[in-house]
Each structure stands twice: as structure tokens, then as C-alpha cells.
Amino acid sequence: MSPTTRKIVCFSDFDGTIFMQDTGHVLFDNLGCGEERRRLLDEQIKSGERSFRDVSEEMWGSLRVPFEDGFQIMEKELDIDPGFQEFHQFCVDNDIDFNVISAGLKPILRKVLDTFLGQQEASRIQIVANDAEIRSDGSEWKPIWRHDTELGHDKALSVKEGRAQAAESALDGEIPLIIFIGDGVSDLPAAREADVLFARKGLRLEEYCIENNIPYIGFDSFADVKREVQAIMKEDQQKTGGVGKPARFNPRANMWRRISSRQAVSWNDIFGGPYSWRLLMLICHRFPSLLLQLLRRRIRCSSGPRASRNIIRRAR
Numbered sequence: 001m002s003p004t005t006r007k008i009v010c011f012s013d014f015d016g017t018i019f020m021q022d023t024g025h026v027l028f029d030n031l032g033c034g035e036e037r038r039r040l041l042d043e044q045i046k047s048g049e050r051s052f053r054d055v056s057e058e059m060w061g062s063l064r065v066p067f068e069d070g071f072q073i074m075e076k077e078l079d080i081d082p083g084f085q086e087f088h089q090f091c092v093d094n095d096i097d098f099n100v101i102s103a104g105l106k107p108i109l110r111k112v113l114d115t116f117l118g119q120q121e122a123s124r125i126q127i128v129a130n131d132a133e134i135r136s137d138g139s140e141w142k143p144i145w146r147h148d149t150e151l152g153h154d155k156a157l158s159v160k161e162g163r164a165q166a167a168e169s170a171l172d173g174e175i176p177l178i179i180f181i182g183d184g185v186s187d188l189p190a191a192r193e194a195d196v197l198f199a200r201k202g203l204r205l206e207e208y209c210i211e212n213n214i215p216y217i218g219f220d221s222f223a224d225v226k227r228e229v230q231a232i233m234k235e236d237q238q239k240t241g242g243v244g245k246p247a248r249f250n251p252r253a254n255m256w257r258r259i260s261s262r263q264a265v266s267w268n269d270i271f272g273g274p275y276s277w278r279l280l281m282l283i284c285h286r287f288p289s290l291l292l293q294l295l296r297r298r299i300r301c302s303s304g305p306r307a308s309r310n311i312i313r314r315a316r
């Protein structure tokens with residue numbers, strides 16, 4: 001039996017997280033613009049000179065090989081995290097949804113997973129990534145971006161959507177626990193949307209978490225992630241019985257969902273976090289009507305509808 005009854009949804013980065021290398025780098029370095037040019041383009045992203053999307057289009061556009069040829073080199077050069085398959089099986093056994101969330105191209109990630117895990121196991125993993133048009137003769141590799149943003153894929157938005165979906169299908173009174181696993185700075189916006197964050201040790205995401213006081217759990221392999229998730233599930237069941245707020249709960253990530261839910265909003269959930277005053281000022285300034293709705297809901301819960309109407313009239 002699963003150690004918890006709570007719904008758990010895992011989102012994991014792909015390049016550098018599930019696989020030790022970056023699928024794009026393997027292709028560009030061997031069959032495209034070459035390592036030197038790729039490093040220079042990476043620097044242009046870091047310095048802000050060019051956007052990730054713009055540079056990525058140049059990198060993918062430098063490939064002139066059919067998909068199958070590109071895949072042969074990936075099969076040779078990629079290493080899967082040694083604990084990943086066991087962790088994924090653990091997710092399947094415990095009804096934990098496991099999703100890949102990536103700035104890469106979906107057809108490539110799907111083929112890599114099919115090859116390394118087998119089609120049956122890989123089919124249990126949903127991939128949230130950019131699409132691609134790859135001509136059969138290899139004369140064009142063109143990303144079809146998921147979102148119209150500079151990053152092409154707004155991973156934070158995809159995690160938010162995943163959370164909302166999980167909450168919708170959850171039982172009454174159950175709040176899903178969202179886990180994110182990553183390695184790089186590009187994971188940070190999505191990582192902030194999770195209740196529990198895993199960062200690969202010694203890489204940029206971990207450094208960023210330390211520099212910015214963001215709570216995280218470091219890992220060397222998915223065997224560590226499995227052990228920690230097991231402990232979190234046990235702790236959650238003991239403390240909450242799988243109902244209401246999870247024992248590990250990120251109020252910031254859950255705020256908008258809670259506002260739109262039918263439950264009364266707890267001021268402590270919203271304004272009790274480390275960004276409380278900044279958040280309060282932002283809401284007052286940018287969303288006066290939302291503040292009014294919150295007041296209305298809060299007052300209605302404590303005083304009944306007539307009292308709420310009177311107080312809101314006065315507030316106006």
C-alpha cells in the first residue's frame with residue numbers, strides 16, 4: 001500500500017536531470033554549429049545579448065542531418081541517471097504522476113525515452129515541451145514554440161497548469177503535492193511553483209537556491225530523490241492523513257489556486273510567507289478588484305452576507 005493517500009505530481013527537467021548530458025548540446029556539438037560556436041551562443045544568452053529562443057533557433061537551424069542520424073549519436077553519448085528507472089517504477093507503483101518538463105524538443109525527448117526505457121514504460125511519462133518540424137531529409141530542424149515568450153516554453157506556466165489539473169481531479173478537501181526536480185537556472189521559475197524542490201548537487205540551480213535562500217533538497221541521483229519522496233509521503237500521512245494542506249506546502253505557489261477555490265482564504269497562507277509585504281503592496285496596487293473580492297469572501301465567511309455588503313460598501 002502507498003505510504004500516503006495524497007495525490008502527488010512530479011515534474012522533472014530532462015537535460016542534465018534525467019540524462020546527465022544535454023540532448024541539444026550533443027547534437028549541436030557533433031552535427032551542427034560545433035562546440036565552440038555553441039559555447040559562444042550560450043554566452044550570448046547568459047549576457048542577455050540575445051534571447052534563449054533566438055539563439056536556440058540558430059542552434060537547431062544549424063543541423064543538416066536526418067533525425068535518425070542525429071539519434072544515433074545521442075544513443076551513443078547520453079547517460080541516463082542510474083537511479084531514474086527505479087524512481088520511475090516507484091512513481092508508477094504509488095500512483096504518482098511523472099511528467100517531463102523541458103525547453104527541448106518533444107520528438108527528440110520521446111525517442112530518447114522510448115529507447116532508454118522501452119516504449120511501454122516511456123508511454124507512462126507525459127512530456128511537456130516544445131514541438132518541432134524536422135524534414136525527413138534533415139534539411140530543416142525548426143522548433144515550434146509552446147509559448148509566445150522569450151524562452152519559448154514558460155515552464156512555470158506549465159507547472160501551474162499541472163497543479164490546477166491535479167487539484168481539479170483531486171478528491172474533496174485534498175490538495176495535491178507538487179514536486180519539481182531540476183539542475184539549471186532555467187528551471188528556477190518552475191521550481192518556485194513546486195511544494196518540494198530537488199536540485200542536482202553542484203550545479204547552477206543548487207547555487208541559485210543557496211544564494212537566494214530558496215528551500216531545496218540536493219540530490220546526486222534519483223535514488224536520493226526516491227528515498228526523500230518516501231520520507232515526505234510518510235511524514236505527510238502522519239501529520240495530515242492526506243487531507244487539507246500537505247505537510248510540505250509552498251503557500252506562494254498555492255496562493256492563486258486557493259483564492260479561486262470555494263474555501264475561505266487564510267490570511268496567514270497568503271501573507272504569512274517571506275514576501276508578505278511586497279505581495280500585499282503588489283495586490284493593492286495592481287489588482288484592486290481582487291483585493292475587494294478577497295475582502296468580500298473573508299467577511300462573508302465570518303459575518304454573513306448582509307454584514308459583508310455593508311462593510312464592502314463602506315470600504316468603497
Ligand SMILES: [Mg+2]
Binds near residue numbers: 013014015016182183
Ligand atoms: Mg537541465
